[in-house]
Amino acid sequence: DTEVTQTPKHLVMGMTNKKSLKCEQHMGHRAMYWYKQKAKKPPELMFVYSYEKLSINESVPSRFSPECPNSSLLNLHLHALQPEDSALYLCASSQVKLGVAEAFFGQGTRLTVV
Amino acid sequence: QQQVKQSPQSLIVQKGGIPIINCAYENTAFDYFPWYQQFPGKGPALLIAIRPDVSEKKEGRFTISFNKSAKQFSLHIMDSQPGDSATYFCAASMALNAGGTSYGKLTFGQGTILTVHP
Numbered sequence: 001d002t003e004v005t006q007t008p009k010h011l012v013m014g015m016t017n018k019k020s021l022k023c024e025q026h027m028g029h030r031a032m033y034w035y036k037q038k039a040k041k042p043p044e045l046m047f048v049y050s051y052e053k054l055s056i057n058e059s060v061p062s063r064f065s066p067e068c069p070n071s072s073l074l075n076l077h078l079h080a081l082q083p084e085d086s087a088l089y090l091c092a093s094s095q096v097k098l099g100v101a102e103a104f105f106g107q108g109t110r111l112t113v114v
Numbered sequence: 115q116q117q118v119k120q121s122p123q124s125l126i127v128q129k130g131g132i133p134i135i136n137c138a139y140e141n142t143a144f145d146y147f148p149w150y151q152q153f154p155g156k157g158p159a160l161l162i163a164i165r166p167d168v169s170e171k172k173e174g175r176f177t178i179s180f181n182k183s184a185k186q187f188s189l190h191i192m193d194s195q196p197g198d199s200a201t202y203f204c205a206a207s208m209a210l211n212a213g214g215t216s217y218g219k220l221t222f223g224q225g226t227i228l229t230v231h232p
Binding site: 004006030031033040041042043045048050051053055056088090094095096099100101102103104105106107108110 | 150155165220227
């Protein structure tokens with residue numbers, strides 16, 4: 001099973017709202033990632049968690065707040081977003097085996113900020 | 115040094131044709147080169163991947179060719195079908211596995227929009 005599950009699939013939020021994106025994997029992977037993808041562009045890395053600890057923050061604005069409650073779950077808390085934050089938000093997970101990290105992506109949450 | 119350059123940006127072939135997508139990288143520390151296929155509104159799906167100590171890998175109709183000295187790799191899709199119409203991303207990964215940290219950092223190419231006409 002190589003499934004990464006993201007909820008919700010679609011989200012519309014106002015600029016003053018607070019919402020959360022959720023991601024779950026049961027592959028036993030110890031690294032989880034958040035990416036942002038704009039139309040016709042490759043995914044851009046936002047955050048990396050390794051063993052439930054934040055390892056990389058790619059200078060993401062503080063209105064995005066990640067959380068890793070346990071090794072299977074990853075959340076992204078959203079607050080006071082801007083319309084330009086509208087994008088497909090992707091979660092991924094990986095495990096380093098034999099020196100390589102094979103990453104699997106979820107289906108994404110399509111976020112629209114109005 | 116972290117860039118991966120992908121070409122062409124778009125590609126149109128007839129059913130049964132063999133589209134070829136090319137990627138080039140600079141950083142020799144990359145240790146793994148996956149290709150992802152993405153349909154509109156969906157997440158990228160891992161299609162096939164290769165390590166730099168291998169020159170070619172085939173999985174079904176998909177083949178990666180890897181040229182370590184030239185720092186280039188390519189995806190070939192044999193007997194392409196309309197269902198293969200999607201955006202394809204090459205990527206290069208660097209794994210970090212030390213000091214209680216273990217993850218891979220992916221660098222993506224810009225993507226190729228493939229259209230296969232019936």
